[in-house]
Amino acid sequence: MNILLIGATGSMGKTIIDVCKKLDEFKISAGIGENSGFETSFPIYQDFSLIKEEVDVVLDFSNHRLISDILKFSIENNKPLVIATTGYTEEQIREIEEASKYIPILFSGNMSIGINLLLNVVENLSKSLPEFDIEIIEKHHNLKKDSPSGTARMLFKSVNSGRDNSLKELYGREGSNLSRDKREVGIHAVRGGTIVGEHTVMFSGLDEVLEVTHIAQSKKIFANGGLTACRYIVNQEVGLYNMKDIFKF
Incomplete structure (x- = not known):
């Protein structure tokens, strides 16, 4: 070919x-x-x-x-x-x-098999845990030009689908008196070194936290x-x- x-x-x-x-x-x-x-x-x-x-x-x-x-x-x-x-x-x-x-x-914003499986996993978790707050954290190398990553956007789309598209994106937080809206999903970007790519979706409920992470090693x-x-x-x-x-x- x-x-x-x-x-x-x-x-x-x-x-x-x-x-x-x-x-x-x-x-x-x-x-x-x-x-x-x-x-x-x-x-x-x-x-x-x-x-x-x-x-x-x-x-x-x-x-x-x-x-x-x-x-x-x-x-x-x-x-x-x-x-x-x-x-x-x-x-x-x-x-x-x-x-x-x-x-x-x-x-596709990500060609990894694992990430594409993760998209399905977090959609189902979002649907199954309706009272849990959701945050997305992505980490990449210091030369990456766009933020948040395309994969973070894909992950938001998946968790949003699991909640009947009722969620809204919030890119980072700064300031005071920032009471969390139940519908918001914080999306946070980290840049440094030679990190190939790491994405975590965090589901936070009452007295328990479930995190799902994918790490690209090369x-x-x-x-x-x-x-x-x-x-x-x-x-x-x-x-x-x-x-x-x-x-x-």
């Missing part, structure tokens, strides 16, 4: 390249990235119009600002697309949804998930998909 890798010179791009070297099924035929002098066995372009290599699927681990160009290339060349980038605005999400009317797109879990998504999306009809469609959680 020939992959066009968007974000080839970034940290996730380099991880995917390393993983693909050990897999005969996947070949990165071309990449889009910055001109950083990073040597690869495939050409890296900064302009989509220069791509001439054979491509079966587009895999995006880049920056949300590239989404219009990515969608344009994928639609014009009729290529299935996997979007694993976060930080999108509501307008950009609508743009992705519109593009899925023309090509198959798998769109970026390889996201690379493997992205490649699994590529394997899936090339066989799908036009439409918008996510990781739950693959694993049937």
Whole structure:
């Protein structure tokens, strides 16, 4: 399977390249990235119009600002697309949804199998523990650009679904006399060092606390998930998909 890798010179791009070297099924035929002098066995372009290599699927681990160009290339060349980038605005999400009317797109803020299972778990816990307060804490490395993480937003969406979409997000707390609204879910971001990714959903009740945590120990879990998504999306009809469609959680 020939992959066009968007974000080839970034940290996730380099991880995917390393993983693909050990897999005969996947070949990165071309990449889009910055001109950083990073040597690869495939050409890296900064302009989509220069791509001439054979491509079966587009895999995006880049920056949300590239989404219009990515969608344009994928639609014009009729290529299935996997979007694993976060930080999108509501307008950009609508743009992705519109593009899925023309090509198959798998769109997920997190490619980890464990995280996608966790989404189901916390939705069920939220429904089963209606009187418990919910907080979400996410931790990432000091170079992460968006906050809160796309995964934290996904976790909020899941716990909110478990409460019939009656909850509201609160990003951090500061000040005094901050009485907690029963409907609010505090979402807190920590940035430091080389933390790959850690997400905790805390359910606090009367005299008891239940915490569910996922810890990513390396970026390889996201690379493997992205490649699994590529394997899936090339066989799908036009439409918008996510990781739950693959694993049937």
